[in-house]
Amino acid sequence: GNSVTQMEGPVTLSEEAFLTINCTYTATGYPSLFWYVQYPGEGLQLLLKATKADDKGSNKGFEATYRKETTSFHLEKGSVQVSDSAVYFCALIGGGADGLTFGKGTHLIIQP
Amino acid sequence: EAGVAQSPRYKIIEKRQSVAFWCNPISGHATLYWYQQILGQGPKLLIQFQNNGVVDDSQLPKDRFSAERLKGVDSTLKIQPAKLEDSAVYLCASSLVRTAQETQYFGPGTRLLVL
Numbered sequence: 001g002n003s004v005t006q007m008e009g010p011v012t013l014s015e016e017a018f019l020t021i022n023c024t025y026t027a028t029g030y031p032s033l034f035w036y037v038q039y040p041g042e043g044l045q046l047l048l049k050a051t052k053a054d055d056k057g058s059n060k061g062f063e064a065t066y067r068k069e070t071t072s073f074h075l076e077k078g079s080v081q082v083s084d085s086a087v088y089f090c091a092l093i094g095g096g097a098d099g100l101t102f103g104k105g106t107h108l109i110i111q112p
Numbered sequence: 113e114a115g116v117a118q119s120p121r122y123k124i125i126e127k128r129q130s131v132a133f134w135c136n137p138i139s140g141h142a143t144l145y146w147y148q149q150i151l152g153q154g155p156k157l158l159i160q161f162q163n164n165g166v167v168d169d170s171q172l173p174k175d176r177f178s179a180e181r182l183k184g185v186d187s188t189l190k191i192q193p194a195k196l197e198d199s200a201v202y203l204c205a206s207s208l209v210r211t212a213q214e215t216q217y218f219g220p221g222t223r224l225l226v227l
Binding site for chain 2: 004031032034036042043044045046049051089091093094098099100101102103104105
């Protein structure tokens, strides 16, 4: 079946630091890949997505590239802000399933 | 555009009681999903509807959970009887069409505590 593995947190960084949150997946076929974010007190919202190999999704300064050869979709941001503090979920749809398969989430804490 | 609406936002019940959650998807969205998110974990799909038909309920504990989507719009998820391990956030999501590339939009969730 489908599965997503992402680095567990919490991840604590200083403002303006470089961010990488690793995500790898297992799926049959050619899944679509997503990063969702959950800010404190809010619901899940889509951050970015990529639907085929070598695609790069980007939004709000965050980027992730769909790497089929390494089955990875790592999230990066060049300079984080305090407002980026949230829980980040890597997810996929694929392998004949329509629902999202999520990783466990990574809690990101940005200190001023 | 209004988002996905869910109610109630919070619910506390005793084990063996029953509970129901309601979801109103984004207008025009044909596909509706219910997810269960246990504390410290990612959401897990329980059931998926396409209009008013069930597409996938393979992970729904059917001995206690049931769901319906009458007229292809609103949906209700019920638990009867509840167990302690059902304590979780229940998320409803909807998407315009049923494809792997389509974005799913999530509601705020219903936080259930079973005592």
